[in-house]
Amino acid sequence: MRVLVIGSGGREHALLLGLAADPSVTDLFAAPGNAGTEGIATNRSVDVASADAVVALAKELAADLVVIGPEVPLVLGVADALRAAGIAVFGPNKAAAQIEGSKAFAKDVMAAAGVRTAHAEVVDSPADLDAALDRFGPTWVVKDDGLAAGKGVVVTTDRAKARDHAVECLESGHPVLLESFLDGPEVSLFCLVDGQTVVPLIPAQDHKRVGNGDTGPNTGGMGAYTPLPWLPDETVTQIVDEIVKPVAAELVSRGTPFNGLLYAGLAIGADGPAVVEFNARFGDPETQAVLALLRSPLGQALHATATGTLAELPPLQWDDGAAVVVVLAAENYPGTPRIGDVVVGADGEGVRHAGTARDADGKTVSAGGRVLAVVGTGADLAAAREQAYARLAEIKLPGSHFRNDIGLAALEGRISV
Structure with a gap:
């Protein structure tokens, strides 16, 4: 299977690594990719917001599957154009992607589906x-x-x-x-969705604020961990049954069935889970942590979703233990980041590139706010954290910053529901 992944961030690097481990995947392409993806895929330039350009590239590469990583091409209808061209694509159509593209639309869908969310x-x-x-x-x-x-x-x-x-x-x-403000710890739950068929992945928790102790402005995400030792298994079942499945069914009833990855961001309060927001694609940086523990072939799961055969997919298998991902951000992020600096140690173990590029000498340089992320795995959350931060210590980037408390509240038992 020849697979084209659209996007250039850490999420796409993680997806490509997962796809590379699937024996059914024979050829991998990233468009546009980054300095890290070029080691496992062929990078190609493309305007990800141009449906015509993406379709042309997919045809040129004879792609059997296109995986759309970022939200912008989904909201602009790139998946629609690929499907119209007869190309299997993992990602919802333009209408269904409004679940992320318009928060007002998402609220309307949730109201119709009877899903708990903020006023x-x-x-x-x-x-x-x-x-x-x-x-x-x-x-x-x-x-x-x-x-x-x-x-x-x-x-x-x-x-x-x-x-x-x-x-x-x-x-x-x-x-x-x-x-209205939703109290309680937040959970990110990714679900493969094919119409009304829903297959959940393992839950994760993102750390949105830039500073330790959840201080400072929101970012695209400074780190994540999975699984969540404080979240009961029955709560995940409740989220799927009372939130994700009703929303998927409502989209089907509107004639815009969802096909791809439906990401539910939730607050787990005293009255149970409530939706903070929906996204129409894999989240970053949770993807880096979640896929680090996936044992089942990723390509086969995404292809089954894209081709309407998700119901036939065997149950997903997961490694025991935990995964932690820590983001290394450029100086001044989430403001205008400093870019162009050489990143020492960028190709180390567990590194997922995000905002990186190659300079004229072939060295890895910073090219965005969230430059890279480092994944650690271990028998438990403590071991995964230890590995992630040990790996991060080997990387040098002038002026960079990161949070040193990813997963710490859960490890110390300071989160409960």
Whole structure:
């Protein structure tokens, strides 16, 4: 099977590594890829937002399967164009991808499906903003209604900060979603979805804030771990049965069945799980941790989803133990990052490249905010953390920063439901 993976981040590097381990995968291509993916796949340049360009490349490569990593091409309908060309694709069509592309659409779907989520109001005019803010608090949750690469959300007890973010979104031409605050620890649950067939992966927890102790602004994710020792197995079953399956069924009823990876971001509160948001693709950096423990052939699972045969897929098998991923970010991230610096040790064990490139001398240099991530695995969370941070210590990048508490709260028993 010849597989083309669309994207250039750590998620795509992890997907390519998983696909390379599948004996049914004979050829791997990444478009555009990064400095790390070129070691396991053939990198090709492409405009990921151009359906015509992606289809042309898939045809040129005679791809048997295209896996779309990022959200932007999905929301723009690249998967639709591939399917129209008769090419198997892992990723939802444009209509179903609105579950991520429009938070207001997602709220409407959840309401119709009877799924627990935060109360929300859409504000599309500055004139209505202050009255709407008065109906929320003392903790405000303000979301850009469009795509924001994981950084369009502000959660604050400071009304002025909430208002400033809302105004910024409105001035950029995007409606704003105000939500009631959902208490409780957060969980990321990835599910393979083919119409109404749902196959969950193991749950993970992301660390969104830039600083230790969940301080500072939101980022695209500074690290993750899996599995979650504090989350009962029956809660995962409850999430699938009461949230993911009803949403999948609602999308089918609307004539826009979901096909690909449905990512449920949830808060586990006193009343049970409630949806914070849905994404229409693998999450980053949780993917790096989750796929590190997957024993089943990844290519076969993604191909079954893409071709409508997910119900026939054997149960997924997982390695025992735990996985931890820690992100190394460039100086000033999540602001405008410093780029172009040589990364020493970038090709070490467990490294997943994200914002990297090659300079004229062939050296790996930083090319984005989240430069790379390091994965550690072990018999338990403590061992996985130890390996991840030991590997990270071998990497040098001027001005870089990372969190040193990924998975620590769970290890110390400070998370419970």
